[in-house]
Amino acid sequence: MTSRLNSNGEPGSGVRARPRLTVVSGPSGVGKSSVLAELRTMRPDIYFSVSVTTRPPRPGEVDGDHYHFVDRDAFARMVARDELLEHAEYAGNNYGTPRAPVEAALDSGRPAVLEIELQGARQVRRTMPEAQLIMLVPPNWEALVRRLTGRGTEDDAVVHRRLEVAKQELAAAEEFDAVVENADVRVAATELVTLVVGKPTVTGD
Template sequence: MAIGKLIVLTGPSGVGKGTLLRSLLQRHPELYFSVSVTTRPPRPSETNGQHYYFVSRAEFDRMVLNNELLEWAEFAGNCYGTPRRPVEENIRQGRWVVLEIELEGARQIRQNFPEAFQIFILPPSLLELEYRLRSRGHDSEESIARRLERAKSEIPAAHEFDIQVVNDDIEKALERIEEALFTPVGV
């Protein structure tokens, strides 16, 4: 039986984690994407069960209490977490499971799954990160300011991760991730 693996993709909000992940999953359909649960309302383009599982705060708190989440964090006034059961089942079945999570959650995963391969995505600059956040068009000024402040405190943590990838060119960043994941050690 194949050996399962847990892969963590993290970095500041707006850095392009979702875009990189979508491209990675298109190129490598054998990877299993773990859909997170969140208390935030869905954006117009999001589908429950595909982008996130959208739940009430009470339901989220119940999941935390019952140890149903591998990791969880509160970010920008909303809670996010990774459902435990599907991740553990897929790893047992030999699949590679990819999580797209925030820094606090990635640190929790490191405690619970020290063998996880952790990737930190960096912006080319804070100015570019601000441009990307504004270009998304769905965050308030207050939310953008909060996300930028948080990014300033998250970026210094990049050294804690197995690799750091600067997302200044989506194709190059994706190639760097693929190289790290799929090139045999010692080659």
């Protein structure tokens, strides 16, 4: 189920439409990775942004595929040069979204999707106001609790913290342009397709 909170007008005739960046956010455990993986399968023409990070690669991670891995000095230079759409620190490491590849994809006519947390989504809203913000939500609170506790990989304290953060993130849904419920991965991905490719941004001739 999709709930559109804000809307943009359709482009008029005689103008060139540029796809816009779509930011997908949502609480831990809502299924963002699964839905976006399905979206990638359904629409390989969509550009999916690759974040830059200062953390070391984990086993199996490939530079330029999972992340762009850089040291802290290089990351600081990117921030100073305004080369990142958004950036934040998490668990002692820096993460950010390179601006140039996103702009290049949009300029070439490819819709672009970025998966980030709430803080980053708010930054993108400031740096790229025309971006579309979509929140992925669970069908209900109990479903999210089941998903987080059912992982069995984290202790109760960690799960409790994630749930507290989830409450804050879900409370910010009104800041987003649309809300997509993830009760079924394929259905949610199909709804994202419509949102991502259906509303280009007018840029003029």
